[in-house]
Amino acid sequence: MVTDSRKHTPGPSRRLLKSLAGLTAGLAMSAFGVAQEVNTTGLAVTEDTVKVGILHSVTGTMAISETGSVQAEKLAIEQINASGGVLGRQIEYIQEDGASDWPTFAEKSRKLLRQDNVAAVFGCWTSASRKAVLPVFEQYNGMLYYPTFYEGLEQSPNVIYTGQEATQQILAGIDWVVDAKDAKTFYLLGSDYIWPRTSNKIARKHIDKLGLKVVGEEYYPLGHTQFNSVINKIKLRKPDVIFASVVGGSNVAFYKQLKAAGIDMTEESPLVLTISVTEDEILGIGGENVEGAYASMKYFQSLPNENNQAFVKAFKERWGDDIVIGDVTQAAYLGPWLWKAAVEKAGSFDVDKVREASPGIELTTAPEGYVKIHPNHHLWSKTRIGRAKVDGQYEIVYETDELIEPDPFPEGYQ
Amino acid sequence: MFSDYSSAELMSIFAMQGFAGLTLFSVFVLMALGLAIIFGQMGVINMAHGEFMILGAYITYLTSNLFSQWIPDWYGSYFFVAMALAFLAAALLGMLVEWLMIRHLYHRPLDTLLATWGLSLILQQSYRSIFGAREVGVTMPDWMMGSYPITDLVEVPINGLFVMCLSLGITLVVAALMYRSRWGIQVRAVVQNRPMAGAVGINTQKVDRMTFALGCGIAGIAGSAFTMIGSTGPTSGQLYIVDTFLVVVFGGAASLLGTVASAFTISQAQSTMEFFLSGSMAKVLTLLFVVGILMVRPQGLFSLKVRR
Numbered sequence: 124m125v126t127d128s129r130k131h132t133p134g135p136s137r138r139l140l141k142s143l144a145g146l147t148a149g150l151a152m153s154a155f156g157v158a159q160e161v162n163t164t165g166l167a168v169t170e171d172t173v174k175v176g177i178l179h180s181v182t183g184t185m186a187i188s189e190t191g192s193v194q195a196e197k198l199a200i201e202q203i204n205a206s207g208g209v210l211g212r213q214i215e216y217i218q219e220d221g222a223s224d225w226p227t228f229a230e231k232s233r234k235l236l237r238q239d240n241v242a243a244v245f246g247c248w249t250s251a252s253r254k255a256v257l258p259v260f261e262q263y264n265g266m267l268y269y270p271t272f273y274e275g276l277e278q279s280p281n282v283i284y285t286g287q288e289a290t291q292q293i294l295a296g297i298d299w300v301v302d303a304k305d306a307k308t309f310y311l312l313g314s315d316y317i318w319p320r321t322s323n324k325i326a327r328k329h330i331d332k333l334g335l336k337v338v339g340e341e342y343y344p345l346g347h348t349q350f351n352s353v354i355n356k357i358k359l360r361k362p363d364v365i366f367a368s369v370v371g372g373s374n375v376a377f378y379k380q381l382k383a384a385g386i387d388m389t390e391e392s393p394l395v396l397t398i399s400v401t402e403d404e405i406l407g408i409g410g411e412n413v414e415g416a417y418a419s420m421k422y423f424q425s426l427p428n429e430n431n432q433a434f435v436k437a438f439k440e441r442w443g444d445d446i447v448i449g450d451v452t453q454a455a456y457l458g459p460w461l462w463k464a465a466v467e468k469a470g471s472f473d474v475d476k477v478r479e480a481s482p483g484i485e486l487t488t489a490p491e492g493y494v495k496i497h498p499n500h501h502l503w504s505k506t507r508i509g510r511a512k513v514d515g516q517y518e519i520v521y522e523t524d525e526l527i528e529p530d531p532f533p534e535g536y537q
Numbered sequence: 538m539f540s541d542y543s544s545a546e547l548m549s550i551f552a553m554q555g556f557a558g559l560t561l562f563s564v565f566v567l568m569a570l571g572l573a574i575i576f577g578q579m580g581v582i583n584m585a586h587g588e589f590m591i592l593g594a595y596i597t598y599l600t601s602n603l604f605s606q607w608i609p610d611w612y613g614s615y616f617f618v619a620m621a622l623a624f625l626a627a628a629l630l631g632m633l634v635e636w637l638m639i640r641h642l643y644h645r646p647l648d649t650l651l652a653t654w655g656l657s658l659i660l661q662q663s664y665r666s667i668f669g670a671r672e673v674g675v676t677m678p679d680w681m682m683g684s685y686p687i688t689d690l691v692e693v694p695i696n697g698l699f700v701m702c703l704s705l706g707i708t709l710v711v712a713a714l715m716y717r718s719r720w721g722i723q724v725r726a727v728v729q730n731r732p733m734a735g736a737v738g739i740n741t742q743k744v745d746r747m748t749f750a751l752g753c754g755i756a757g758i759a760g761s762a763f764t765m766i767g768s769t770g771p772t773s774g775q776l777y778i779v780d781t782f783l784v785v786v787f788g789g790a791a792s793l794l795g796t797v798a799s800a801f802t803i804s805q806a807q808s809t810m811e812f813f814l815s816g817s818m819a820k821v822l823t824l825l826f827v828v829g830i831l832m833v834r835p836q837g838l839f840s841l842k843v844r845r
Contacts, residue, residue: 351557407672
């Protein structure tokens with residue numbers, strides 16, 4: 124249900140100005156022999172450059188997570204420029220800092236769309252920041268490429284979601300532990316906000332549907348550092364699987380305390396299946412504390428294919444050898460490439476045309492393998508299960524055979 | 538809520554939760570001691586307390602890297618060196634801050650709140666520039682990992698025990714310093730009557746500086762210890778600051794004994810409730826309980842008897 128965006132009908136004076144501007148631009152362009160239909164919507168596009176926005180937190184509590192996304196997006200833009208740009212134009216980016224503050228995100232996105240007239244924005248990380256900028260993007264008809272795996276239950280004509288939505292990540296993960304590890308009982312644990320709660324709701328429905336049992340469900344405030352009580356409960360109820368969606372710094376405390384309490388994840392009793400610990404988080408947790416845990420995601424740095432090897436090499440060359448690449452970083456890298464493909468298919472930077480061209484866009488060069496944009500603006504993708512190793516990397520133990528169709532509004536799971 | 542468990546299980550639960558509560562208690566004491574000295578004795582509202590802790594954590598991280606790089610054979614003992622360095626670094630920074638900023642604000646306690654809050658932002662940004670925005674992992678020495686099994690269910694984590702011993706030791710040292718040493722007498726004299734203390738020949742400026750440095754140094758040690766159980770990032774200090782003030786205010790600002798008592802009450806209440814209710818609910822009830830007590834006793838659990 125991709126609805127058409129709200130278009131403003133410009134008043135007579137604006138229309139006149141616009142056509143005048145169009146006329147001069149057109150004259151200038153035809154003098155250089157450049158196709159003039161490219162610049163149609165007052166975006167910041169000249170004969171040889173096009174401006175896009177990067178909008179992430181580089182200060183505040185989310186900076187830890189969003190740094191990787193910024194690096195990935197810049198790398199993609201540099202690579203696109205090196206290979207000739209988009210429609211013959213070099214991409215210039217304007218970076219804004221959302222400062223981990225949702226109103227700031229909204230304000231900065233308004234600035235990028237209204238003042239800088241960027242053709243697309245790559246950005247946001249938390250669901251809260253995405254929800255804050257959504258009305259702005261819909262009002263000014265901008266295009267946002269959003270990289271984080273998230274809870275679903277959303278679809279906007281102005282957003283392309285390059286991370287997985289909840290069903291892709293969770294259902295495949297749970298099916299795997301049930302099939303491969305014969306799991307019967309689950310303990311759901313998460314940080315107390317929308318993403319873990321929605322994810323666990325979907326997980327619980329799915330577990331119920333399979334006829335298995337949830338023996339506990341618990342949420343702790345963001346930033347919580349004392350997990351002794353819940354670990355004691357877990358020991359008492361002896362679940363087969365701890366399904367964890369703890370985020371941020373809390374992860375460090377959780378896994379350190381789990382290990383200290385004598386739960387050795389390499390022995391798999393109970394087994395830990397996380398949907399929130401990427402290679403980035405392991406840097407903080409320490410490989411020795413999380414060794415043996417399983418993660419359900421679409422991308423791991425250790426993925427053995429040529430696309431990924433080239434990507435990892437380029438990323439390390441650009442940003443340093445000791446850097447690690449997690450799921451969201453890869454999804455952020457896809458953004459500029461997907462946008463470029465859509466722009467080239469549309470033959471225009473015009474947001475409406477880019478949107479129309481987007482469904483069906485494929486990327487065979489994606490580090491995660493092959494992805495395709497679904498008409499619901501999410502990506503078809505595979506889900507993989509990785510097992511954390513002591514060196515902080517994941518060993519991939521399973522991947523789905525087929526691409527999983529994104530389903531942001533799963534029936535019966537809402 | 539008890540009916541889900543057998544009586545043997547309930548015994549284990551209380552044993553386990555009691556121990557979890559004791560660990561939490563030690564953590565609270567470590568966090569709050571430094572603040573109790575600075576806030577309680579000097580009346581300075583130090584919003585940058587969390588950042589002093591994180592300084593200790595980063596020093597521990599650096600020390601652990603240094604040891605694993607240069608003297609891996611001695612890795613098991615790096616933690617003690619790290620704690621000493623953390624204390625020194627935080628205390629020195631504390632002295633500097635006192636000299637540059639705090640000493641000009643002694644008569645304006647609310648301004649210290651703003652100034653130290655600004656300081657906390659500056660420190661956070663410095664950490665981010667130096668160590669990067671990502672969290673850093675501090676590897677624990679092997680002997681600190683794992684736990685002693687007591688029964689099938691009850692296991693005692695070694696790092697929990699270590700934190701307990703540490704906070705016990707530090708509390709005793711601080712108590713001895715405050716109530717058994719000449720310096721402690723000077724501190725208390727300055728707190729109670731600054732002009733009179735100066736008149737009898739106590740160098741009040743020096744006492745102030747040393748007291749502030751001691752409080753910050755203890756925060757550094759706490760941060761060092763917390764690398765075992767929590768995260769180390771530029772903003773991690775913020776996670777602790779609310780709990781820390783809660784403990785100090787509830788205990789009665791000027792009393793060390795009050796700080797210990799309040800840490801014990803809050804941690805045990807929270808730990809027990811966490812098991813039978815959800816984590817967020819336990820927090821809410823704990824806060825309500827503290828607010829309730831403070832309404833009846835605004836000065837906190839323990840207070841100095843001072844003639845007003």
